Amino acid sequence: MIAIIDYDAGNIKSVEKAFAALSAEAVVTRDAETILQADKVVLPGVGSFGDAMEKLHRYGLVSVIRQVIERGTPFLGICLGLQLLFESSEESPGVSGLGILEGKVLRIPERDDLKVPHIGWNSLHFSNNGRLFFGIPEASYVYFVHSYYLEAKDPKIVTAVSEYGVQIHASVERGNVFACQFHPEKSSDTGLSILRNFVSLGKENA
Secondary structure, eight states, X not given: OEEEEOSSOSOHHHHHHHHHHTTOOEEEEOOHHHHHHOSEEEEOOOSOHHHHHHHHHHTTHHHHHHHHHHTTOOEEEETHHHHHTSSEETTSTXXXXXXSSOEEEEEOOOBTTBOSSEEEEEEOBOSSXXXXXXXXXXXXXXXXXXXXXXXXXXXXXXXXXXXXXXXXXXXXXXXXXXXXXXXXXXXXXXXXXHHHHHHTOOOOOO
């Protein structure tokens, strides 16, 4: 069973539908025991970094997320869910993220020829072998909706990058922790293949 963490951050239904399309059992929940007993856990989300962290604290989910990751349960952050795994974001100065991974979340620079937020399809380039991208061709297109982007501290955890005025660390992977800045649930067949790869992962030693 896949637990999709519900913390009022939006975009949860489309994630649930994508797993249903893969015939994977998924439940939307903020119940700690349900999340801790799940085979896999997903942290989706759209919205602001500071508001999302406030809600994770309000619902007692910060410690639950840490326990899930310590147990070696495969964990996937999507869009805002990726950003929350890091230490902080320029969107919400002074607000601490989960700090599970190291890196900076920065605002996409304004340019006359590029609109912010970045909304649309961009190609991925695979910088390291990522288990989420098994069988997926180089330069496959996925769907982004964001105004802030990740610059991970350790380049070895970056499995895919994309270009939008700056180089975006579009996906990261470390142990049982996976995250995508783009929306696999909105990325057609490529996105479903990414989620299928996540579903097929086994539990790792914490």
